[in-house]
Structures are given as structure tokens and as C-alpha cells.
Amino acid sequence: MDFLDLLEPDMSRKILMCLDDISDIVRASAVSRCWQHLVIENGLSKQLCLRSFPPLSRVASIVEVNDSEANGHIEVACSSSRDSKSVLRDHKVYAYFAHAATSFLMRSCILEALIASSTDNEPEETINNTLEPRDVVARRALYWSSKGQFKPDVPETLIYRLVSNLCVVTEINIRPFQAFFQPGSPIYSAKAVRFRFGHLNRVMNPRSDLIGESHWGSGNDTFVWTYTSPEFPMAQENYLQKFILPEPVLCVGGILQIELLGRVQRQETDALFYICVSHVKVIGRPLSPSFDIEILEPSGEFLLKCNYQAKTTCNQLIMLENEPRTILPTYLERRVVELRQIVNMLRGNVVQGEYYAWGEEEDESDEDFVA
Template identity: 60%
Template sequence: MEGGMDFLNCLDLDMSVQILMYLKDPSDLVRVSSVSRSWRDFVIANGLFKQLCLRMFPQLSRVAHVMELNKCGAKEPVEVGSSYSMEWESLARDHRVYATLARVCTSFHDEDCISKAISASSTDNYPDESIENTLQLADIVPPRAFYWSSKGQKNPAVPETLIYKLKSEFCVITEINICPFEAFFQPGSPIYSAKSVRFRMGHPKSPNDLGCHLPGDPLPSADDTFIWTYTSPEFPMAQERCLQNFRLPEPVLCIGGILQIELLGRVQTQEVDGLFYIWFVLYTPFHSLVAYSSMVMLWRPY
């Protein structure tokens, strides 16, 4: 506007960055970048899109390096010219990648994002009561019922875990739905729920850690196989045969595509042996991001 004032030229750097970081919607930051060349350069030079992504998804804090991909694979900048031009190209590359990531991660479309079952901490009767049964669209398909059952325990405090591979290595998880199984074929139709549930997300320590693993095969300790980048609060479960919704406090970016469900505490014994069991029929996590193939993120090791 004629006679207007560019506040970026009037305020010091820290104050200008602080003002622009109040923007929470990536589209607003895109509009800022479109005001003028100097504003776009300011956004790039100060990594505002990267800061926005880190604020939305703290799981990105372990990213050590970003590369763009082209049709031939990873594309690294050619080291020619001055160190300033090389630094600027690196900043511009990060700007493009994080701007696209921020836009895609906030373009929510609910979708079931489970790819396959990896393992259960225990299974009572394999394969009839395998974790793979939790991926069935219905819990009863005549002439049989589909559900996963843990092994029986005398101690009701013994937990169980279910581990799944998601459809993409980049998924934004907003909620997870779980349904305990009602054993209609047992006296009194008991419901084998857990007392509470907790969710962890992360990625394998090595791309070869999963290999050709089958759900019925023993898996080494999950903490030895996976790196967990997010752990949810603990949610109480109802002793009811219904799809129970567990909405996470904030959308979580699962990088690596591994989801673990921790089932904490047991409430129901089986009449035939007096042991505590947990039985589940299905669950559905929702996400907002499909596979994203225009970047590579390299992680800092622990």
C-alpha cells in the first residue's frame, strides 16, 4: 500500500520471527511468503516452515538432514559457487520440503491406515486366535468368530502388546478405535477387555529388523527392535462390546509406520481355568497423510 510500512524492516530479527511464528496455519505462512520477495526470503532464511512443523509435530526434532527426491532418486546440491550460495540452496531446499510437509499434514482425510499385523506379545491358540483376526471387517463370519486372544495369566496386572505396520511411513494419527470381544459362546457372554490402553509410535531400528517376520513368529523385545518417538497418555477402557474411541491430545506424526497398542490390566477371568485374558476383535486408527515420496529424512541416532 502507498505510504505503508514494512514491519520486517522496522523491527529487530527476533521480534519479527516471534510475530510470524504466531501463525498456526501453513496456508497463512504461504501467504506471508507471497507478499514480496523480501518477505519470502525472510521466511526461507529463518526456517519458519521448519519451525512450524516442529511445533506441530515434535517427532520431527530427530531429523538430522533432508534430501529432495527426483525421478532418479535422492538429489543432493552440487557443491559449486560460493559457500553463501550453497547455504542458501540448503535453506531453500528445507523450505520447500517442510512447506510441503506442513501442507500435506494438515490436509486431513480420515482413512484406515493399517497395512498388516506384525506381532502380539502372546497368543492363546495360534492361528485360530491370531492378531491377524483383528484386521477382519467383521468379528463374526459364519461359521466362526474372528478375534485375538492373549494367553491366560494368574496376575491381572500382566500387560499385552499388539504391533502393526501402517500403510505409509508418514502418517498423522488423530484417533484409534478399539473393540473388546464378547465371548458369546461362553456362559454369561463375558467381555475380555483391558483396564486401560496406551499407544506408542515409531520406526524399526534397522530396515531389516522386520524382514520376513510372520505374526505367529516370536519377535525380540519391542524396545530392542523399534525406536518409539511418541507415547500417548493412558486411556481407561470400558468393559463393553462397542467400538471405543481414543482421540489423541494432538495429531501425532508417525514417522516409520509402526504402531504399538499397550493393553494394561485385565478384568475378566475365563470360567474353565480361572485365568485372566484379553480378547480383541478390531481397531481402526485414522490418519491424514498418504505416502509422501518427494523427500528423504535422515535421523539422528540415539
């Protein structure tokens, strides 16, 4: 006997919603036609997704994109009504989304550095240096430095673009910079950090993804922030510190802001407070090319695009690693700075404040390239 037949529909829904794994909901829908009807008609897979990833509540409609290699066209099916086909489509898409958000490979998610709220010396101390995991490259210390401040409570922000418009982020790693070349080797960490996720504000800046860094501004008008994390204390120690989010966060729009709150280290030469960061790393699951979005301004809602055939498998990732890679502009900028420094060193014009580690082997980081 099917026990659901003995219960009211509301009670059956409450029982199934006690499941916290979307795969269990999918299995439940395969028990019988009655259970399948209950799961699909009540949108239980969508409800579980919304419970795990609240930003999905801003989905205006769903678009299924099917790549057809045979005839070279893209077939699109939209879901915005509540007919039986759209209800079934929603069930499939949200079930697949939950699977992707929990099973796609974890990886580093930063594509490029966009803008820092301030920089002490350009281009030697640019935010692009934080993408390099090594402290020293070409015998030169790599780090970002803020401008000096008399007050220790002045914050700073670093903004990055992620590799996908949809990423499930679990943790952010930050390494404060230790100035080995200064007396006492001070560490210029922040007191605390906080993270925001969001997307470009197309209403205020319709071409903001095409203009240069000097036009980004402070980020108040350029970006729309949809998630803010709690504050995390930062240790004044020289290691890659891991800040694990309370729960996996769905970043809709692919923009991350790191807020560095408070200063702890004063520079001896000018008695000003600085914040310096050596390396930033974001760990999560990019959901592209299986999923993508299109922001609908000014409402902030978005289209959720799903492509089942674009699912990235382990074999596909290995194939991507073997394909020719394109050098990112940020990597070229760093190489120019390194070569300029080598020329200055050969001429005997060593810039004050540089730290040299002779004999260090140079290995190019994979983060300097994209497939």
C-alpha cells in the same frame, strides 16, 4: 508503509511465529520480497513444522526426489548445508510437508499385524483376526485372545505395521471381544490402553523386516519407540471405542504398539484373566508417496525424502481403487482357518468355543487387499 521495516528482526519473527497455520506463513512470504526474505532466511515454515511435529527435529538432511518420465531417471538433491539454495529448499519442503500433514485424505492406516505378546490358541485366535471389522466371518467368531493369567495386572501388547513410513495419526479405535458363546456373554476388555509409535531397530535386527513372526520377540530389541501416548481408560463394553490422541502424532517408521493395561474379566472355566480384542483400526493421513524416510542408525536421525510429483490426488486414489489388487497373506491365512472350520462342521467336529451366526452375508473387506 511496511510495518516490519519499523521493527527489529527479532520482533518481526516473533510476530510471524504467532501464526499457527503454515498456509499463513506461505501467504506472508508472498506479500513482498522483504517478507519473503524474512520467512525463508529465518526458516519459519520449518519452525512451525517442528512445533506441530517434534519428531521432525531428528531430520539429518532433506532429499528432493524428482521423477522424470521423459528420460526415466531420478534426480536427487540433498540439503544439509545452510547456503541460500538449501534454505529455500527447506522452506519449500517443510511448507509442503505441513500442507500434506493437514490436507491429505484421512483413511485407515494399518497394513498388517506383526506380533502379539501372547496368543492363547494359534491360529484360531491370532492377532490377524483384529484386522477384520466383522465379529463373525464364515460363521466363526474372529478375535485375538491373550493367554490366561492369575493376576489381573499383567499387560499385553499388539504391534502393527502402518501403510506408510510417515503417517500423521489422529485416533486409534479398538473393539473388545464379547464371548457370546460363554455363559453370561462376558466382555474381555482391558482396563486401559496406551499407544507407542516407532520404527524397526536395524542395529539389533538388520533383517527384522524379512524374518517370520516367531523371531520378532517381545519388541524390546526389535523396535525403537519415539512417542508414547497418555493412558486411556477402556470401557468393558462391546463397541468400537475411539481413543483420540491429544494432538495429531507423526509416526516416523510406520510401527504402532498398543499396550493393553490390566484385565477385568475372569474366564469361568479356568478362573484365569484374559484380554480379547475383536477389531483394531488406526485413523490418520499417510504421507507416502510424497514423503518417505531413511533411518540413520545408530543415531536415530533420518533422511526426509520429498517428491512433489508423487502427490496423491483424489483422482489418483480413485484410479488405484480400480487397479487389480494383491491379496495379503493375512487374508489367505484367515480363509484357510475358515475353510478348515467349515470342513470340521460338515464332519460334525465343531470346535468348542465357536460362535455361529447362520445366514450372515459375507462381504470381503477392502483391508484384505493392497493396490
